Amino acid sequence: MAETFVCLYCNYTHPIEQSTLEHAIPQSLGGAHAPDRFKLRNVCKKCNNDLGAFVDASFVKSWFVTNGLATAAHNLYDGANEVPLPLSCIGPIEVLGLAVPEDYIAEAWVGPSGEITLWLRSTDDRLYWYTGGNPRHRTKPSTVYWFPTSDDPERIRIGMQSVFATFKNRKNTRKVIGAACHGFPGNGYPPGFDAPDETDAANIVAIRAQMKGFRGRLSLNAHFDKRFICKLALGVGYGLFGDAFASTENAIELRKGCWPKNQAQIEVRGVSMSDSNDPLLERFVTYPGAVVLAATSIEDGYALMTTIDEGKPFIVWLAPASLSSSAVHASEGYALLLFPSIRKCVETTFARLIGHRSGEWQDNALSVIDARLARAKKFWSELAPMPML
Ligand SMILES: [Zn+2]
Structure with missing residues (x-):
């Protein structure tokens, strides 16, 4: 048998x-x-x-657990960690004037030094409480806007590590930096970042204008x-x-x-x-x-x-x-x-x-x-x- x-x-x-x-x-x-x-x-x-x-994902991707794990990692981060710090999730937000494709939402995240990360990603109503959306939508195209808060090289290094680690398994996710920085070889932006197109440029202006007032809509x-x-x-x-x-x-x-x-x-x-x-x-x-x-x-x-x-x-x-x-x-x-x-x-x-x-x-x-x-x-x-x- x-x-x-x-x-x-x-x-x-x-x-x-x-x-x-x-x-x-x-x-x-x-x-x-x-x-x-x-x-x-x-x-x-x-x-x-x-x-x-x-x-598992329903629990781990819930708002409280996502942010509990981010705080836990922060408490143990001594600058030499192999594992980059996770981002904390603010939640889906409305930004006036932001061009969001149909069936997409803008989800706001915060990096270790308060960097705002705005992610335009596909949404799935059945899994509305999942931070980052449906984990099976990994290959859908999306765009991340990243706004550093400090020009301290160490803070930039930690923040960039976090944002790249968060999206490393999403090959169709463009990453656009929301700060003026030129002079890098290639497209003029730091390695790993895409050059903004016209829509991005307008979106970045809209986000910057409203960034101080971001409040998440908690989906529980x-x-x-x-x-x-x-x-x-x-x-x-x-x-x-x-x-x-x-x-x-x-x-x-x-x-x-x-x-x-x-x-x-x-x-x-x-x-x-x-x-x-x-x-x-x-x-x-x-x-x-x-x-x-x-x-x-x-x-x-x-x-x-x-x-x-x-x-x-x-x-x-x-x-x-x-x-x-x-x-x-x-x-x-x-x-x-x-x-x-x-x-x-x-x-x-x-x-x-x-x-x-x-x-x-x-x-x-x-x-x-x-x-x-x-x-x-x-x-x-x-x-x-x-x-x-
Ligand atoms: Zn079984």
């Missing part, structure tokens, strides 16, 4: 050739550098693709969270507790929660931490610069808590106390801190994380992160001050 596996997400049996590498923790949250236990093989190709585009989708948290808890629970977890009642409920048709009837036990009255959780299950996943014992089992750079808290019931795991310490729990912007993670216990944050004892790996945070703070404070826009 041919070898088969049961997919963690859809629960169907597939031939082994359909097995793919699934990051239980999405790569943009640091999953590529997470411990191997969170790199799953029992996920079919279809679930991997579909849930990646419509559940209240339902995306639940699907993502279900999928994350299912994958993380499996990574921590293995096969025994996949058949627990809670895993079955979490699996249902991954699919849109079940949204009305699922009963996942969990609360947003901002609704809880527990100051301990709010204060300690967070870390500057980090995506934190922590599992700890609650009355009848384990709960999973997640935060991003000291915000976006979530807590969901994970597994019954009858399960055991070599990764989850029976009394101290489990904590994983992911630092996607520096491609690192720290695996420790929940008790050690709290101990370190409260100053009771020092966790060596977290002390290395603390030193990095201090270096980053110093780096930003020593850069040339930004002129007012």
Whole structure:
């Protein structure tokens, strides 16, 4: 008989050739550098693709998470990072007199030194809350206008790295600089920038005139969270507790929660931490610069808590106390801190994380992160001050 596996997400049996590498923790949250236990093989190709585009991306590309990750990266940036800083998203904006093609919008982003980046891109009403729009529209033509705020070479270098990294996978995206700068070889503009055409020139004038008043229109989708948290808890629970977890009642409920048709009837036990009255959780299950996943014992089992750079808290019931795991310490729990912007993670216990944050004892790996945070703070404070826009 041919070898088969049961997919963690859809629960169907597939031939082994359909097995793919699934990051239980999405790569943009640091999953590529997470411990191997969170790199799953029992996920079919279809679930991997579909849930990646419509559940992971829905969460990661939401306004709060996009900006939480940008702040986290900023907090750890010491000038020598391999990974350029992500841009923060203001949101879609209206600019009087701007020539925007039909079915396109102007989406405003901000760079590390306050550089305004205005992106004229195609829009997709079905995915209105995705910053950057539908990730499957990568090859559609678009135009980026970039406005530096400072002539300090270091700030320009950091800002340009960010804007090029953001659009590096979009081959049909023109990048036009909104400041007067000539004298470069080729088209007269810095390498990587396109020469403006007549429409660009008029657009740049319109944008510059209104730049100080840009306010984003926040597009939020209240339902995306639940699907993502279900999928994350299912994958993380499996990574921590293995096969025994996949058949627990809670895993079955979490699996249902991954699919849109079940949204009305699922009963996942969990609360947003901002609704809880527990100051301990709010204060300690967070870390500057980090995506934190922590599992700890609650009355009848384990709960999973997640935060991003000291915000976006979530807590969901994970597994019954009858399960055991070599990764989850029976009394101290489990904590994983992911630092996607520096491609690192720290695996420790929940008790050690709290101990370190409260100053009771020092966790060596977290002390290395603390030193990095201090270096980053110093780096930003020593850069040339930004002129007012
Ligand atoms: Zn599947």
